[in-house]
Amino acid sequence: MNRASRSVARPAGPPRVLLVICASRNDFTCPGEVSKSWRLAGLARARMEALGMTVDTLDLSLLASDPDRHIHPCKGCVSTAMPLCHWPCSCYPNHALGQVNDWMNDIYPKWVAAHGVLIVTPTYWYQAASPLKLMMDRLVCADGGNPDPSSTHGKTVAQAKALELKGWDYPKHLAGGAYGLVVHGDVAGVESVRRALSDWLGWMGLIDAGTKSQLDRFIGYYAPYATSHRALDADTGVQREVENVGAALAEAVKLRRQGELPAVGCDLDAPRPK
Secondary structure, X not given: OHHHHHHHHOOOOOOEEEEEEOOXXXXXXXXXXXXXXXXXXXXXXXXXXXXXXXXXXXXXXXXXXXXXXXXXXXXXXXHOOHHHOEOOOOOOOEHHHXXXXXXXXXXXXXXXXXXXXXXXXXXXXXXXXXXXXXXXXXXXXXXXXXXXXXXXXXXXXXXXHHHHHHHOOOOEOOOOOEEEEEEEXXXXXXXXXXXXXXXXXXXXXXXXXXXXXXXXXXXXXXXXXXXXXHHHHHOHHHHHHHHHHHHHHXXXXXXXXXXXXXXXXXXXXXXXXX
């Protein structure tokens, strides 16, 4: 984790974007076709790489196809006391309960090392896809989490409560990076999911890369699922829009690293930091 943090601070390092693909489906779980999210992410990836970005792809669909890979659920330690929620999360592995192979141990450094994050997700039943929601919940420790587990001697509740009541500054460990969003669906819910994800990323202190960096679109609107990939093939407009999301994020990352994209208001004291 520390190595990833230092790599971001090096001005000479390559600009890095974390591309998160949030569909539950891949060719191992649903044979015959890759997900539309994967296809759209490929368009964004190619555009960002052409603009000089180093792109690290995180395919959350592996949760559905790899039996040894897990994102265990958040236990809600923060609801007891913020310092009890360690950054990064220390709740797993829990060998007593057989909760091992927690993928978040690899995912946290990817977020830390990225100058920008692009999330590409389908909309399932009006909400974020379940692999994405698992990751989101486990990233709660990025927003106020305790970077020093020794201060609570592990999970000692009384000590954690005393620390928070003494005065906790709720550090935002991922603040300052830029973000982009691509949310797609076929009937309803895309706009509300896009807004919820934007609110979440902004709350953590990430920076909106501009109006062209956020997209919600229907693909194959009220058409049969069987023809949805053909609908995507025919929709050259949405394909170019997704490429523009990648281009906008790449531009924001470059400007941010040059000090030309300020996070307006980031230096203001929050009267209610929680």
